[in-house]
Amino acid sequence: MNAKAICVLLVLVLCMAAPLRSQVLLEDEVEAMQQAQFDEIDEYLDRQVERADSLRRAYWQRDLSSIAAYEESIEPYRDELFEMLGGNAYRESPLAPTEKLIAEFPTHKAYRVWITAFDDVHVYGVLLVPNGRGPFPALITVHGMAGTPEGVTGLTEDEDYHNRFGLQAVKRQYAVFAPVNMNSAAKRSWLDRKAIMVRQPQYEMFEGAHEVFGGKTFGFFERWLKGGVDQ
Numbered sequence: 001m002n003a004k005a006i007c008v009l010l011v012l013v014l015c016m017a018a019p020l021r022s023q024v025l026l027e028d029e030v031e032a033m034q035q036a037q038f039d040e041i042d043e044y045l046d047r048q049v050e051r052a053d054s055l056r057r058a059y060w061q062r063d064l065s066s067i068a069a070y071e072e073s074i075e076p077y078r079d080e081l082f083e084m085l086g087g088n089a090y091r092e093s094p095l096a097p098t099e100k101l102i103a104e105f106p107t108h109k110a111y112r113v114w115i116t117a118f119d120d121v122h123v124y125g126v127l128l129v130p131n132g133r134g135p136f137p138a139l140i141t142v143h144g145m146a147g148t149p150e151g152v153t154g155l156t157e158d159e160d161y162h163n164r165f166g167l168q169a170v171k172r173q174y175a176v177f178a179p180v181n182m183n184s185a186a187k188r189s190w191l192d193r194k195a196i197m198v199r200q201p202q203y204e205m206f207e208g209a210h211e212v213f214g215g216k217t218f219g220f221f222e223r224w225l226k227g228g229v230d231q
Contacts, residue, residue, distance in 0.1 A: 093118050099127065103155060107131060108170045110155060113177070125179035126153045128170040136175040141166035146185070149178035 063073035093116045103110040111127040126149040130136055143152045143162055150156050153176065154167030166176045182188055 102126075110153060123180055125149050125177055126155065126166075128153055128166060128176040128178075130170055130173045130175065132173075134175070136173055139166075139169050139174045139176050141169065141176055141178045143178065143181055145183050147181075147183075149180050152178050 060077075061073065063069040096116045097113055099111045099113045101109060102112050108128050108130045111129070112124055113127050114122045114124045117123045141152050143149060147160065147162055148156070151160055152162045152164060152166040153170075154164040166178050170176045182191065
């Protein structure tokens with residue numbers, strides 16, 4: 001291949017590699033399209049919100065004639081809310097709590113407690129018990145995003161945005177139970193991907209599990225306060 005042919009080939013390659021001016025979209029144009037899409041969805045939701053008031057009145061029918069009638073009339077809504085939160089897709093398992101003393105302080109003792117959630121899955125929490133004789137008022141302290149039971153109960157060196165409110169409560173003579181909530185982004189995302197593979201997406205895998213654990217948390221705490229769990 002002679003030099004002239006090589007030059008022609010090089011020009012063709014460069015022309016193919018470099019986008020034409022008409023192929024390049026300006027940022028303002030892209031932003032305008034994004035804003036138009038946002039506005040369309042926003043306006044749709046505005047219409048739905050406007051309709052929701054009348055729909056809510058038609059849907060939310062309560063019998064206020066007596067407490068018993070009221071309780072009966074809202075029972076279907078409770079069932080619907082339960083399903084919205086993921087329902088209970090897991091088999092009932094014995095509570096079977098186990099606990100381990102992990103720290104002692106002048107004001108209280110700290111235990112790590114494991115509870116069977118479903119199948120062979122166990123979930124844990126931290127139990128703080130004031131020193132002295134009870135009975136004590138009880139408080140369940142749930143940590144927020146990226147938090148831990150140990151953090152809210154003052155068992156970690158660093159203090160975060162929870163301000164160790166479980167620790168503050170036990171110092172005021174509350175029995176405190178802090179259950180784990182698997183909500184750190186990295187861990188939850190990884191488990192969510194696996195759950196989708198077995199047709200248990202996030203809203204079922206986590207919300208359903210929390211429904212089970214939530215009920216068992218209260219069950220454990222109630223039994224503990226009544227002396228039905230080894231202390």
